[in-house]
Amino acid sequence: MAECDICGEEESMPYNCRHCGGTYCGDHRLPESHDCPGLDQWEQQGPVFDSGFEETVDPTASSDSGLADRLGIDTGPGGTLAYFRGNMTFVFLGLMWITFALQLIVRIGFSPQLEQALFVLSPENPLYxxxxxxxxxxxxxxxxIFFNSIVIFFFGRLVEQYVGSKEFAALFLGSGVVAGLAQIAPEVLGFQALGPxxxxxxxxxxxxxxxxxxMNPQLTVYLYFIIPAPIWLITGGTVVVSAFFVVFDPSAFGIAHMAHLxxxxxxxxxxxxxxxxxxxPQQVRFGGGPGGPGGPGGPRRRGPF
Structure with a gap:
């Protein structure tokens, strides 16, 4: 037996949506009935979710796919961008490790100063x-990068699955950029520096x-894959710790506390x-803690690391 994610009705033969991975009863099995994130992902592609009962749907019909269509990029199933749909968590993780490798190459092959100019968001050069x-x-x-990868691997897949790849990508990039700018903004504006x-x-x-x-404050997170704790407790602990250090010691332990907050x-x-x-879902195994799931080393110290 399984419960419908929408109404909670128990089903002996539940339906699993292949677009969002949810479990639904007969009344909510269609993507339109459970507000499937896939509907948003495919909104520019015409009638994708054909139930088989509507004979007026033309499977060969096409619609304007926006900028990607004008550039000749195939956004449909099997197209170039189809490989990224539902996989942006792994794309971002890959970019993180590629970027980290490039940092090492630039630092060793060229200079730490060039590495700073290419990869470090600094209050001295906010217009880079x-x-x-x-x-x-x-x-x-x-x-x-190891600790951040763990957080993103476990939490990113959940968020992307339920909000869709497009919104996930916007959230990831937007929050990352704004958090970084918030860390350097006080010094740029002439106030107290929060670190390098x-x-x-x-x-x-x-x-x-x-x-x-x-979305689910009681979601069970297994700290270090062993200790169960509700996610609200971990998040609350992170907020308290980050706020404390922002007020009393913004660059303590080499962590970007303002960016975290x-x-x-x-x-x-x-x-x-x-x-x-x-x-x-009701639980997820994850390694990290309230002291900074992003791990140490948030602010970039000048010079080699």
């Missing part, structure tokens, strides 16, 4: 706009945790926006 994005994928140490330049996907990772906290807040706000149309 490329670093707004590259800094999200760059990291300060192997331990830093910043790198890392901690802001984006914590935004994902914030989303899941709103802003990332969580963005996630909580986004979670409020989507909570009525998504559902998630």
């Amino acid at each position: 706009v490329w670093t707004w994005v590259t800094s999200v994928f760059a990291h300060g140490s192997p331990l830093h 330049g910043v790198v890392g996907a901690s802001g984006a990772a914590l935004a994902l945790m914030g989303v899941l906290t709103i 802003v990332g969580v807040v963005i996630g909580l706000a986004y979670g409020q926006r989507v909570k009525k149309r998504v559902s998630i």
Whole structure:
């Protein structure tokens, strides 16, 4: 027996949606009936969810797919972009590790100064706009990228599955960029410096945790894959710790506390926006803790790391 994700009715032969992975009863099995994220992903593609009862649907019909269509990029099933649909979590994880490798190559083959200019979002050079994005994928140490990868691997897949790849990508990049800018903004504006330049996907990772906290505050997270704790407790602990250090020691332990705090807040706000149309499982195994799921090394120290 399984419960419908929408109405909770127990079904001996439930329907599993191949687009969002949810479990539904007969009344909610169609994507239109459970507000499937796939509907948003395919909204530019014409009638994708053909139930088989509507004979007026023309399977060969096509519609304007926007910019991608005008550029000649196939966004349909089997097309170029189809490989990224539902896989943006892994795309971002791959970009993180590729970027980290490029950091090492640039630092060793050229100079730490060039590495700073390419990958570090710093208060001295806030108009190096490329670093707004590259800094999200760059990291300060192997331990830093390892911890962020764990958070994103487990939490990212859940969020992407239930909000869709398009919204997931926007949330990840948007929260990562805004969190980084928030870390350097006080010094840029002439106020107290919160630390040196910043790198890392901690802001984006914590935004994902914030989303899941709103959607299901009782979601069980296994800290270090062993200790069970509700996600609201971990998120609350992260907020308290980050806020404390922002006030008393913004660069303590080499962590971007303001970026962490802003990332969580963005996630909580986004979670409020989507909570009525998504559902998630009751537990997930994950390694990390309230002291900073993004791991140490959030702010980028000047010089070699």
